[in-house]
Amino acid sequence: LGVPPLPDDTPAGDGVRGWLHSVARSHVEVALKHPARLIANALGSPPADVIAQAHEKGMLVAALAGKAEHALSHVERGVDIVVAQGYEAGGHTGEIASMVLVPEIVDAVGDRVPVLAAGGIGSGRQIAAALALGASGVWMGSAWLTTSEYQMGPLQSSVQQALLEATSSDTVRSRIYTGKPARLLKNRWTESWSEAGAPQPLPMPLQNILVAEAHQRLMRAGDPSVVPMPVGQIVGRMNEVRPVADVMASLVAEFDEALSRLDRAR
Amino acid sequence: LGVPPLPDDTPAGDGVRGWLHSVARSHVEVALKHPARLIANALGSPPADVIAQAHEKGMLVAALAGKAEHALSHVERGVDIVVAQGYEAGGHTGEIASMVLVPEIVDAVGDRVPVLAAGGIGSGRQIAAALALGASGVWMGSAWLTTSEYQMGPLQSSVQQALLEATSSDTVRSRIYTGKPARLLKNRWTESWSEAGAPQPLPMPLQNILVAEAHQRLMRAGDPSVVPMPVGQIVGRMNEVRPVADVMASLVAEFDEALSRLDRAR
Numbered sequence: 001l002g003v004p005p006l007p008d009d010t011p012a013g014d015g016v017r018g019w020l021h022s023v024a025r026s027h028v029e030v031a032l033k034h035p036a037r038l039i040a041n042a043l044g045s046p047p048a049d050v051i052a053q054a055h056e057k058g059m060l061v062a063a064l065a066g067k068a069e070h071a072l073s074h075v076e077r078g079v080d081i082v083v084a085q086g087y088e089a090g091g092h093t094g095e096i097a098s099m100v101l102v103p104e105i106v107d108a109v110g111d112r113v114p115v116l117a118a119g120g121i122g123s124g125r126q127i128a129a130a131l132a133l134g135a136s137g138v139w140m141g142s143a144w145l146t147t148s149e150y151q152m153g154p155l156q157s158s159v160q161q162a163l164l165e166a167t168s169s170d171t172v173r174s175r176i177y178t179g180k181p182a183r184l185l186k187n188r189w190t191e192s193w194s195e196a197g198a199p200q201p202l203p204m205p206l207q208n209i210l211v212a213e214a215h216q217r218l219m220r221a222g223d224p225s226v227v228p229m230p231v232g233q234i235v236g237r238m239n240e241v242r243p244v245a246d247v248m249a250s251l252v253a254e255f256d257e258a259l260s261r262l263d264r265a266r
Numbered sequence: 267l268g269v270p271p272l273p274d275d276t277p278a279g280d281g282v283r284g285w286l287h288s289v290a291r292s293h294v295e296v297a298l299k300h301p302a303r304l305i306a307n308a309l310g311s312p313p314a315d316v317i318a319q320a321h322e323k324g325m326l327v328a329a330l331a332g333k334a335e336h337a338l339s340h341v342e343r344g345v346d347i348v349v350a351q352g353y354e355a356g357g358h359t360g361e362i363a364s365m366v367l368v369p370e371i372v373d374a375v376g377d378r379v380p381v382l383a384a385g386g387i388g389s390g391r392q393i394a395a396a397l398a399l400g401a402s403g404v405w406m407g408s409a410w411l412t413t414s415e416y417q418m419g420p421l422q423s424s425v426q427q428a429l430l431e432a433t434s435s436d437t438v439r440s441r442i443y444t445g446k447p448a449r450l451l452k453n454r455w456t457e458s459w460s461e462a463g464a465p466q467p468l469p470m471p472l473q474n475i476l477v478a479e480a481h482q483r484l485m486r487a488g489d490p491s492v493v494p495m496p497v498g499q500i501v502g503r504m505n506e507v508r509p510v511a512d513v514m515a516s517l518v519a520e521f522d523e524a525l526s527r528l529d530r531a532r
Contacts, residue, residue, distance in 0.1 A: 067435060087353060088363035096434050097354035097363035099386030099395065100499040104434060120365030125399050129365065131531050132394035132524045168362050168370060169333060233366040258398045259528055265397050266525060 003221045019205045045077045066094025068108040075109045083139045086119030090142045090232035092182045106134035122234035124254025142232040148243045162224035168236030179204030185229045269487045285471045311343045332360025334374040341375045349405045352385030356408045356498035358448045372400035388500035390520025408498040414509045421485045428490035434502030445470030451495045
């Protein structure tokens with residue numbers, strides 16, 4: 001892929017992410033020392049003692065769910081908010097798309113906790129659609145990656161360029177990032193794992209440890225065609241860098257427009 | 267899979283479907299002799315002469331699109347209605363889920379032709395969501411498979427039983443049905459194509475010719491765990507056989523409820 005090696009003074013293990021129990025625990029401990037209002041867990045239900053500690057400090061606990069049975073399990077364990085995350089979402093995600101998943105999860109747990117819709121949401125029309133499906137609100141991730149406030153340091157320009165150029169067809173759901181299926185920008189790096197003779201990804205947490213150094217090299221290469229970057233299918237509509245305030249104003253205006261249009265459909 | 271052979275008097279070639287140009291042409295010729303109001307094309311744009319003949323007879327022509335560029339191509343060729351069909355749909359379908367695809371196609375061609383949303387729609391909430399996304403209406407397929415009026419003859423009971431029992435996780439998008447990706451019920455038949463040593467599917471139209479006899483055997487076996495059946499992720503909500511009139515009444519009532527709920531969100 002033509003990606004240069006790391007400088008000799010790069011710390012060993014730099015770039016290994018938190019998909020290890022020990023690392024996740026240390027993140028939670030830091031979070032619990034801050035006056036956060038919400039802790040959200042992306043993979044599985046948070047451990048019972050974490051939920052208890054968060055509640056003691058007056059924090060709410062959210063958890064992502066890709067199936068109704070996951071949502072039921074979250075609520076039984078004391079989670080306060082369920083995020084129904086569809087196939088089109090970025091990062092770790094399941095097989096069921098938002099149009100089908102959101103009503104299923106609302107019907108499973110919506111009488112007990114608020115359900116937020118995630119996956120494919122980047123405009124007020126999509127917020128209106130999520131609420132029509134029964135969600136109490138939405139959870140947006142990818143859309144913030146192309147806001148002015150999003151700071152990635154010196155690596156920013158190649159990542160943002162890749163995001164701005166990508167269409168909704170330029171993502172792939174793959175196990176190469178962590179060992180579990182996650183949606184990523186599709187590019188020369190992800191495609192190289194589909195070539196004849198490419199190895200199968202290792203199970204979590206080994207895969208991220210395997211590719212941690214490669215990720216660092218790919219990020220530093222300054223080449224938009226190789227960045228290892230989780231993002232949802234909504235990336236096709238992320239076509240300019242805008243301040244968060246502008247994005248929020250658009251979301252509200254588009255939501256109002258969508259509701260007015262629906263009124264006329266009656 | 268324990269599936270019995272066909273009776274000796276089965277006509278050769280029975281079960282080969284229309285994914286051959288010659289077969290599709292003969293279907294169109296029959297359709298054009300009837301007083302139909304609409305011809306819909308699922309794979310690609312209809313040929314120019316078919317569009318012209320349909321228009322001469324006062325028929326409208328619809329075409330399915332899984333990407334905005336397909337929709338643009340359809341409209342340039344004279345298609346009257348575009349069906350934006352998301353990943354969650356049954357049968358041949360693309361990678362982009364409805365939540366992302368519908369607004370993209372509405373923005374690409376919605377000022378020139380009506381756009382209908384397809385994929386994941388089986389309730390009035392989902393119709394409201396589709397309209398919130400900008401669609402002029404919806405196109406439902408799977409939901410009709412479990413209506414009283416749907417008649418498959420003697421093979422019906424095992425197919426309907428399989429549909430009623432399936433959850434939204436029990437489908438798979440695979441090339442084994444025709445050679446192009448199509449969403450099917452996931453069962454012992456589809457899983458056998460993922461086993462070690464299983465062959466790769468052939469390209470269209472060869473794959474359907476290859477499996478035509480197997481499809482006949484699987485359908486006649488009377489075993490719900492092997493039926494080769496295209497269906498969307500909405501199959502998880504198809505849990506009883508109902509008359510079409512009841513389904514329509516529910517769709518209208520749920521649509522009204524969803525709009526009333528959205529009104530209160532303002």
